[in-house]
Amino acid sequence: xxxxxxxxxxxxxxxxxxxxxxxxxxxxxxxxxxxxxxxxxxxxxxxxxxxxxxxxxxxxxxxxxxxxxxxxxxxxxxxxxxxxxxxxxxxxxxxxxxxxxxxxxxxxxxxxxxxxxxxxxxxxxxxxxxxxxxxxxxxxxxxxxxxxxxxxxxxxxxxxxxxxxxxxxxxxxxxxxxxxxxxxxxxxxxxxxxxxxxxxxxxxxxxxxxxxxxxxxxxxxxxxxxxxxxxxxxxxxxxxxxxxxxxxxxxxxx
Amino acid sequence: xxxxxxxxxxxxxxxxxxxxxxxxxxxxxxxxxxxxxxxxxxxxxxxxxxxxxxxxxxxxxxxxxxxxxxxxxxxxxxxxxxxxxxxxxxxxxxxxxxxxxxxxxxxxxxxxxxxxxxxxxxxxxxxxxxxxxxxxxxxxxxxxxxxxxxxxxxxxxxxxxxxxxxxxxxxxxxxxxxxxxxxxxxxxxxxxxxxxxxxxxxxxxxxxxxxxxxxxxxxxxxxxxxxxxxxxxxxxxxxxxxxxxxxxxxxxxxxxxxxxxxxxxxxxxxxxxxxxxxxxxxxxxxxxxxxxxxxxxxxxxxxxxxxxxxxxxxxxxxxxxxxxxxxxxxxxxxxxxxxxxxxxxxxxxxxxxxxxxxxxxxxxxxxxxxxxxxxxxxxxx
Numbered sequence: 001x002x003x004x005x006x007x008x009x010x011x012x013x014x015x016x017x018x019x020x021x022x023x024x025x026x027x028x029x030x031x032x033x034x035x036x037x038x039x040x041x042x043x044x045x046x047x048x049x050x051x052x053x054x055x056x057x058x059x060x061x062x063x064x065x066x067x068x069x070x071x072x073x074x075x076x077x078x079x080x081x082x083x084x085x086x087x088x089x090x091x092x093x094x095x096x097x098x099x100x101x102x103x104x105x106x107x108x109x110x111x112x113x114x115x116x117x118x119x120x121x122x123x124x125x126x127x128x129x130x131x132x133x134x135x136x137x138x139x140x141x142x143x144x145x146x147x148x149x150x151x152x153x154x155x156x157x158x159x160x161x162x163x164x165x166x167x168x169x170x171x172x173x174x175x176x177x178x179x180x181x182x183x184x185x186x187x188x189x190x191x192x193x194x195x196x197x198x199x200x201x202x203x204x205x206x207x208x209x210x211x212x213x214x215x216x217x218x219x220x221x222x223x224x225x226x227x228x229x230x231x232x233x234x235x236x237x238x239x240x241x242x243x244x245x246x247x248x249x250x251x252x253x254x
Numbered sequence: 255x256x257x258x259x260x261x262x263x264x265x266x267x268x269x270x271x272x273x274x275x276x277x278x279x280x281x282x283x284x285x286x287x288x289x290x291x292x293x294x295x296x297x298x299x300x301x302x303x304x305x306x307x308x309x310x311x312x313x314x315x316x317x318x319x320x321x322x323x324x325x326x327x328x329x330x331x332x333x334x335x336x337x338x339x340x341x342x343x344x345x346x347x348x349x350x351x352x353x354x355x356x357x358x359x360x361x362x363x364x365x366x367x368x369x370x371x372x373x374x375x376x377x378x379x380x381x382x383x384x385x386x387x388x389x390x391x392x393x394x395x396x397x398x399x400x401x402x403x404x405x406x407x408x409x410x411x412x413x414x415x416x417x418x419x420x421x422x423x424x425x426x427x428x429x430x431x432x433x434x435x436x437x438x439x440x441x442x443x444x445x446x447x448x449x450x451x452x453x454x455x456x457x458x459x460x461x462x463x464x465x466x467x468x469x470x471x472x473x474x475x476x477x478x479x480x481x482x483x484x485x486x487x488x489x490x491x492x493x494x495x496x497x498x499x500x501x502x503x504x505x506x507x508x509x510x511x512x513x514x515x516x517x518x519x520x521x522x523x524x525x526x527x528x529x530x531x532x533x534x535x536x537x538x539x540x541x542x543x544x545x546x547x548x549x550x551x552x553x554x555x556x557x558x559x560x561x562x563x564x565x566x567x568x569x570x571x572x573x574x575x576x577x578x579x580x581x582x583x584x585x586x587x588x589x590x591x592x593x594x595x596x597x598x599x600x601x602x603x604x605x606x607x608x609x610x611x612x613x614x615x616x617x618x619x620x621x622x623x624x625x626x627x628x629x630x631x632x633x634x635x
Binding site: 054055079081083090093104106108 | 257258261262264265266268269270272273276277464465468469470472473474475476477478479
């Protein structure tokens with residue numbers, strides 16, 4: 001990896017009234033990587049993400065996305081990014097194909113619904129309503145809407161929350177495929193096993209500060225080097241492995 | 255490729271239009287309710303006053319008097335009740351009178367010998383029973399006396415031959431042929447106005463609060479779409495839907511109930527322009543409510559505050575001239591009153607939009623006022 005930064009955040013601050021949600025954080029996301037923002041609820045992950053996505057105004061600091069400043073070039077940034085929001089719904093009473101048509105219009109791009117739904121293996125659900133999809137299908141559809149404008153970067157806010165182990169693995173494969181086609185992925189999650197296998201680099205956010213950025217491997221090695229030991233000896237497999245082994249890897253549609 | 259705001263606006267309009275068509279409440283409120291009201295009121299209000307008169311068995315239904323009564327449009331002759339039933343209905347007031355017409359002998363009056371000697375006895379005897387439970391007896395009374403007067407007059411002339419007897423008063427009646435102002439001409443514009451009011455207020459408020467709470471608008475903001483495109487796209491969809499609905503109601507009214515369209519297509523087009531103006535103003539209330547309401551369950555009470563008073567006071571079902579004067583002042587302040595008035599003038603009197611500038615001016619004032627409030631209260635997130 002050439003380690004060319006595609007997102008640069010410098011001393012970003014966001015205040016809501018008297019409350020400081022983000023207290024001067026700085027980091028870089030490299031082109032073509034899966035970058036994880038990790039941290040407890042209320043750490044400022046979503047706020048940081050929404051400022052980069054141009055959905056929220058910053059209080060101070062500098063953010064550039066693919067060479068554009070979020071303050072002066074928000075429109076150009078919007079054309080280059082794909083955004084999946086936590087818990088966002090879709091236009092009521094429309095089926096998936098019609099929603100893709102709507103988003104194509106919003107981005108000003110000609111994309112056939114079939115082409116987009118194929119990317120996330122939802123072609124057979126083209127006539128279904130979003131609310132009738134399963135959790136995993138909903139997330140895959142959301143990702144499809146982020147890909148319509150051939151974005152340079154996509155942002156996924158807790159895409160795997162509430163999914164069963166099969167659906168989660170299925171989504172990881174999809175996210176890796178997207179990365180492999182050259183799209184940078186920025187993701188937030190509460191699942192450390194997920195960050196460990198999926199992310200190329202992660203940043204830990206807590207109390208509005210970044211308290212560490214590195215590859216998952218490095219973080220683990222550093223901790224082990226300090227003499228850290230798990231209370232319980234790790235076995236060769238965990239319960240999730242048992243679950244997958246017993247119920248099968250195949251992802252179920254409903 | 256250059257980004258097109260028009261294209262984004264139309265994409266939203268198309269999506270919104272599809273969504274409206276699939277939402278049962280929009281279709282029911284905009285089409286079914288007005289049509290049901292029109293159906294009900296056009297039938298009960300239809301021919302104005304009707305006097306129900308029971309006909310006693312044995313009445314000479316071939317007599318000239320019976321035929322004359324039959325010809326009058328306001329008397330409804332009831333022949334299928336027994337004497338007992340008629341008596342009961344008369345005392346309840348569901349019959350306004352009972353009539354019994356007897357002819358002397360078998361001789362119709364036309365073949366009565368026009369001899370010099372006058373008959374000693376009237377050839378006809380009419381026995382009418384009125385009731386104190388109905389006020390309409392007096393209408394029948396005047397109908398009957400009119401018929402009797404005419405018959406007597408002709409009879410007199412025949413009997414007196416050329417003796418030259420003059421009636422002391424000669425009544426000359428002429429009927430001016432004019433346009434009949436049917437109840438449908440009143441009720442249809444009112445229903446149309448009310449349908450636009452509900453669609454503009456309820457529809458707009460529900461859609462925008464829904465899009466806001468489900469973060470659909472937020473997701474839109476992550477695309478290059480402009481804010482005005484979202485509002486404009488929604489407005490276009492609602493206007494197109496409501497105008498199609500209005501056109502449908504006007505067509506049903508015209509072909510099924512004889513709703514008057516003086517200048518045909520031109521009148522329809524003028525009405526549709528008025529519909530669009532009215533809807534845009536009513537949508538301002540919808541935008542305001544979507545901003546004030548905390549969640550979807552507070553939308554109906556807030557919307558009813560706007561729509562119900564206008565439903566009752568804006569001349570939707572009956573003319574506001576029936577109200578006491580102080581209430582008419584209230585009515586005359588409401589936007590729907592003026593939309594209804596303008597609509598009736600255009601449809602029935604054949605006025606053009608230039609003839610209803612007074613109404614349009616008041617609507618314009620409402621429009622400016624409500625959009626000033628809407629801009630202040632509207633919330634995107």
